[in-house]
Amino acid sequence: MEYFLRRVIFLIGTLWVAVTVNFFIPRAMPGNPVETMMARFHERGTMSPSAMKAITVMLGISHGNIFQQYGQYLNHVVHFNFGVSYTYFPYSVTYMISHALPWTLGLVGVATIFSFGLGTMFGIIAAMRRGKAVDGSLTILSSFTNTFPYFWFGLMALYFLSFVYHWFPLTGAYGASMTPNLSWSFIGSVAYHGFLPALTIMISSIGGWLLGMRNNMINALNEDYVLLATAKGLKPSWVAWMYVARNAILPNLTGFAMALGFVVGGSLLTEIVFSYPGIGYLLYNAVVNEDFPLMQGIFLIIVVCVVLANFVADLAYVMFDPRVRRGGAS
Amino acid sequence: MSVIVQAENVSVDYGRKNPVHAVRNVSLTIEENQFVGLVGESGCGKSTLGFALARLERPPAQIISGTIQIVGQDWRTLAAEPLRRARWTEVSVVLQSGMNALNPIMTIGAQFKDVMEQHTRMSPTEIVARAETMLEMVQIQPEVLGRYPHELSGGMKQRIAIALALVLQPKLVIMDEPTTALDMVVQRQIVENLKELRRQQAFSMLFISHDLGLVLELADQVVVMYAGEVVERQSATSMLDHPWHPYTRALMQSLPDPENPKGSYEGIPGTPPDLHHIPTACLYAPRCPLATDVCRAQTPPLEDLKVVDLRCFVTREEVGVHVGTGA
Numbered sequence: 001m002e003y004f005l006r007r008v009i010f011l012i013g014t015l016w017v018a019v020t021v022n023f024f025i026p027r028a029m030p031g032n033p034v035e036t037m038m039a040r041f042h043e044r045g046t047m048s049p050s051a052m053k054a055i056t057v058m059l060g061i062s063h064g065n066i067f068q069q070y071g072q073y074l075n076h077v078v079h080f081n082f083g084v085s086y087t088y089f090p091y092s093v094t095y096m097i098s099h100a101l102p103w104t105l106g107l108v109g110v111a112t113i114f115s116f117g118l119g120t121m122f123g124i125i126a127a128m129r130r131g132k133a134v135d136g137s138l139t140i141l142s143s144f145t146n147t148f149p150y151f152w153f154g155l156m157a158l159y160f161l162s163f164v165y166h167w168f169p170l171t172g173a174y175g176a177s178m179t180p181n182l183s184w185s186f187i188g189s190v191a192y193h194g195f196l197p198a199l200t201i202m203i204s205s206i207g208g209w210l211l212g213m214r215n216n217m218i219n220a221l222n223e224d225y226v227l228l229a230t231a232k233g234l235k236p237s238w239v240a241w242m243y244v245a246r247n248a249i250l251p252n253l254t255g256f257a258m259a260l261g262f263v264v265g266g267s268l269l270t271e272i273v274f275s276y277p278g279i280g281y282l283l284y285n286a287v288v289n290e291d292f293p294l295m296q297g298i299f300l301i302i303v304v305c306v307v308l309a310n311f312v313a314d315l316a317y318v319m320f321d322p323r324v325r326r327g328g329a330s
Numbered sequence: 331m332s333v334i335v336q337a338e339n340v341s342v343d344y345g346r347k348n349p350v351h352a353v354r355n356v357s358l359t360i361e362e363n364q365f366v367g368l369v370g371e372s373g374c375g376k377s378t379l380g381f382a383l384a385r386l387e388r389p390p391a392q393i394i395s396g397t398i399q400i401v402g403q404d405w406r407t408l409a410a411e412p413l414r415r416a417r418w419t420e421v422s423v424v425l426q427s428g429m430n431a432l433n434p435i436m437t438i439g440a441q442f443k444d445v446m447e448q449h450t451r452m453s454p455t456e457i458v459a460r461a462e463t464m465l466e467m468v469q470i471q472p473e474v475l476g477r478y479p480h481e482l483s484g485g486m487k488q489r490i491a492i493a494l495a496l497v498l499q500p501k502l503v504i505m506d507e508p509t510t511a512l513d514m515v516v517q518r519q520i521v522e523n524l525k526e527l528r529r530q531q532a533f534s535m536l537f538i539s540h541d542l543g544l545v546l547e548l549a550d551q552v553v554v555m556y557a558g559e560v561v562e563r564q565s566a567t568s569m570l571d572h573p574w575h576p577y578t579r580a581l582m583q584s585l586p587d588p589e590n591p592k593g594s595y596e597g598i599p600g601t602p603p604d605l606h607h608i609p610t611a612c613l614y615a616p617r618c619p620l621a622t623d624v625c626r627a628q629t630p631p632l633e634d635l636k637v638v639d640l641r642c643f644v645t646r647e648e649v650g651v652h653v654g655t656g657a
Binding site: 223224225227228229230231232233234235236238242243246247250320321322323 | 384386388413414415416417418419421422423425426430431432433434435436437444445448449478480491
């Protein structure tokens with residue numbers, strides 16, 4: 001319980017720091033959003049000072065001192081009010097993020113979970129058959145897929161499978177003629193559109209999980225308690241799971257929780273390559289259009305999710321590793 | 331008395347290319363309820379032999395020859411599944427450091443439970459009762475069954491490891507340096523515990539240690555190994571009076587003697603030989619104060635001299651005189 005409380009206090013502290021940094025960084029940058037917007041309109045003709053004032057009001061830029069701004073900002077943050085997007089005006093940042101988030105969560109989340117699950121499973125198999133053909137081929141294959149850039153694999157897949165052979169769609173998350181609903185045909189279309197991007201993410205990340213798990217397994221196999229488990233005449237599958245794999249997976253859980261946190265950030269390049277309407281694609285558009293409120297909103301969401309994922313990982317660790325349980329109390 | 335273990339000419343190598351001949355042609359017999367002590371310095375092959383007998387050798391170690399008869403079955407040729415079923419019910423082991431011998435993420439109770447579940451048809455209540463009895467035998471409270479290894483002290487973990495080794499009433503327990511990682515006080519408790527256990531439950535033991543004093547106290551018979559071979563074997567009581575092999579004598583000399591007013595004891599100069607290439611000579615000769623030209627030119631055989639099995643050209647004559655005078 002004390003452990004839990006300490007974790008919660010730590011979580012709140014981390015969130016506060018993240019939110020505060022997110023507030024100060026844009027303000028430390030030269031220029032302001034109004035000037036940026038004016039500069040953009042200047043290309044099409046001159047603007048009057050009243051237009052500048054109008055934009056200021058429209059964007060809701062405060063003229064209070066920095067502390068008042070900070071207070072106002074904190075108030076807005078807890079109400080999920082991140083202002084208005086410049087690029088997608090008049091839509092709010094919250095609206096844009098809430099429409100991109102489900103796609104990213106679905107695509108990258110599912111891909112990450114599958115990648116972790118399969119990678120861990122193959123890692124266990126490779127370690128239990130170490131030195132054999134299965135181990136050799138799995139290890140070499142995953143070292144190989146681990147090294148090539150995932151956007152390159154995405155581009156190749158897109159070019160050959162979608163552009164040349166037309167097996168898969170080129171862009172989007174679902175058929176252009178469809179409206180999102182819960183029908184089977186729509187879900188099918190989502191799966192069809194998501195297949196290549198998900199495959200790209202999985203191919204590039206599964207090797208890391210596999211190699212990590214294999215190494216942890218091999219370390220665990222040399223532990224005395226595994227030797228004793230063999231001496232006890234326990235069934236090989238029981239030894240492999242309860243004595244080796246469950247100990248070997250612990251270091252990987254932290255990595256997995258971190259990866260889940262980063263899911264929200266989207267897989268930037270994958271989403272760009274496949275024009276997938278997720279957070280990564282949104283962030284890319286925000287950056288090229290200098291859409292500061294949108295960037296700020298996205299960054300904040302990413303940071304919050306990473307911090308939350310860490311928090312959940314800490315709690316999960318307690319469930320899986322009894323040694324951490326009393327760590328705080330003693 | 332029936333024979334529990336009959337190992338003949340067991341040899342163990344490490345590696346295939348340029349192997350280290352860690353154990354060479356060792357024969358060992360352990361009878362029912364007999365405590366056999368296996369002594370020697372680090373690298374003499376005593377643990378390698380112990381693990382090989384329990385078929386727990388790990389690559390690159392491999393048994394290259396010999397037979398290992400345990401309760402009528404040849405463990406060297408036994409298939410994986412019958413071997414698995416024979417494990418722990420016939421031979422159990424206690425490892426050097428109990429700290430790492432218990433699975434950190436399972437409770438003590440779960441580690442008693444899995445072995446009983448997979449080897450017997452005991453009911454869950456019987457399993458708990460049996461585990462509690464075993465803990466009682468090593469003077470540990472039954473509440474410990476719900477604890478995790480990291481919550482216990484090193485001495486407790488080692489006593490739990492011993493209780494775990496006896497849970498299925500095996501014929502033989504192999505203990506590999508069970509007290510080495512513990513301090514003297516805890517070591518003493520464990521030794522007293524073992525003596526007490528012996529009164530309560532019948533089992534044979536192979537006690538592997540570098541501590542000759544400890545082995546002489548616990549064992550009925552002592553086997554001294556040097557550089558992968560047995561150099562001397564006799565009963566503990568007679569070894570105490572007459573250690574024959576120069577190496578055994580040197581080991582005795584290196585024991586701290588509380589009655590020695592100077593409080594000094596002697597080490598053995600030199601280091602054990604490289605076991606990649608076995609020379610034709612007594613392997614102990616380079617470190618032996620009694621070594622002669624014969625020792626450096628021929629390999630002494632392990633001879634049965636009635637009172638002792640001995641591998642020495644020099645002291646075998648002394649044994650002859652000793653036996654001849656009827657002392």
